[in-house]
Amino acid sequence: MTDSRTGLARRTLLKAGLAVAAVGATGCDGSGSAGEAGDLAEVSKGAMTDFTAGQQFTATEDLTFSTFFPEWPEVPYRKDWMVWKEITKRTRVKLEARVVPLSDYISKRSLQISAGDAPLLIPLTYVGEESSLTSSGAILPVSDYVHLMPNFRARVEEYGLQADLDRMRQEDGRYYLLPGMFQDRNPDFSLTIRADRFEQAGIAVPQTWDEVRTALRGLKDKNPGMYPFSDNYQGNSTLNFAAVSFGTRAGWGFGNGMVFDPATDSFVYGPATSQHKDLVTFFHSLIADGLMDPESYTRPPSWPSGSSSPASHW
Structure with missing residues (x-):
């Protein structure tokens, strides 16, 4: 829903609601250990060799990543949603959803991370919620991998958001949430x-x-x-x-x-x-x-x- 009155907005916002964290026990290709940022050679399957800012990421071969999917009771999960096909079309990455009822999402997320059984991608994590999930080392700090994200780095620099990112850092000096960035205010709900x-x-x-x-x-x-x-x-x-x-x-x-x-x-x-x-x-x-x-x-x-x-x- 829009309004005839134009709202004042900061040029760019950080939204950690769509936070994506990678599970430390799983590498980029779905097997092995990702290790430190410098150990990526063994888990760089499908990576673009000359990926630069302004390019659409498209894997060099078909990949499959697992992800949590919190299921709203009003909107049951459907495997044939167009969004899944569009993601694969653009990136050659297929997302396999592990569907979790929304009412149980918080507890199941913590339980599966603690048990080492979480999927590779963990969405719907808000700033502050990650603090209790990082101490075991089961979650990879996304800040260690931003050098592989040219579009992300370009927007951070263009909009002057480094200070905002720094406020998300944990005691170890790293941040574990991948924020969404918007050039204008973009409400998630209506x-x-x-x-x-x-x-x-x-x-x-x-x-x-x-x-x-x-x-x-x-x-x-x-x-x-x-x-x-x-x-x-x-x-x-x-x-x-x-x-x-x-x-x-x-x-x-x-x-x-x-x-x-x-x-x-x-x-x-x-x-x-x-x-x-x-x-x-x-x-x-x-x-x-x-x-x-x-x-x-x-x-x-x-x-x-x-x-x-x-x-x-x-």
Whole structure:
């Protein structure tokens, strides 16, 4: 969902939610030990010899890597998803998913890493969660291998992100999460709607927050005894991505609260801005008008114990 109001954003963000760590007991070709960064000759199967920044990585031969796949209950895993074929088409790498129910992901991830039975790639790991997983040496520090990642290094240099990466380092001076980088703010989550309810009510899918309010009023008129909008995560999910289009930070995305203001070429504290007041005022009005369930901000979040990630719906 987009908004007619343009949000202020830092040029580039680090997102460690899509963190990929390699298991130390497995080499790049799926066998043997990867060892230290200098021991890569024996596990460089499929590597491009002249891989430089700006190139699409394509292995020189077909490869298969195993990966965890946390399965959302609302979206069961499907082996025939187009994304798997597209990854293989572009890179000659086939990903074999080890499907784990989302509710058990945190515990199974730790258990399988401790048992030396984890797949090669471990996604969905947030900053701070890796601390308890690295002491055994079962996880490879991705910082030892960035010299093999020219596109990654180029973006880090271009956007001046080395200091951000350094803050992710553990006591051994290395970092174990591979962050995703975006040139502009790119919220990972948005609103989920009941398309059948919208169609029955003759309401178009909203494209701005003003249209969201109008749509909610239409749904409320059709269902006067119900709240048309709810958040399962104490408002953190909705405010996380809504704040972007309002030009501030809130919810899970609050961080230190600082947002980049291109008008002054400086960072400002989001909650002290008029944009943040607009955000709070807007969602307060949804509660006041009976368009959003007030328990959205008080009910216990329905997310696996030990982790935090958003989802909103109506």
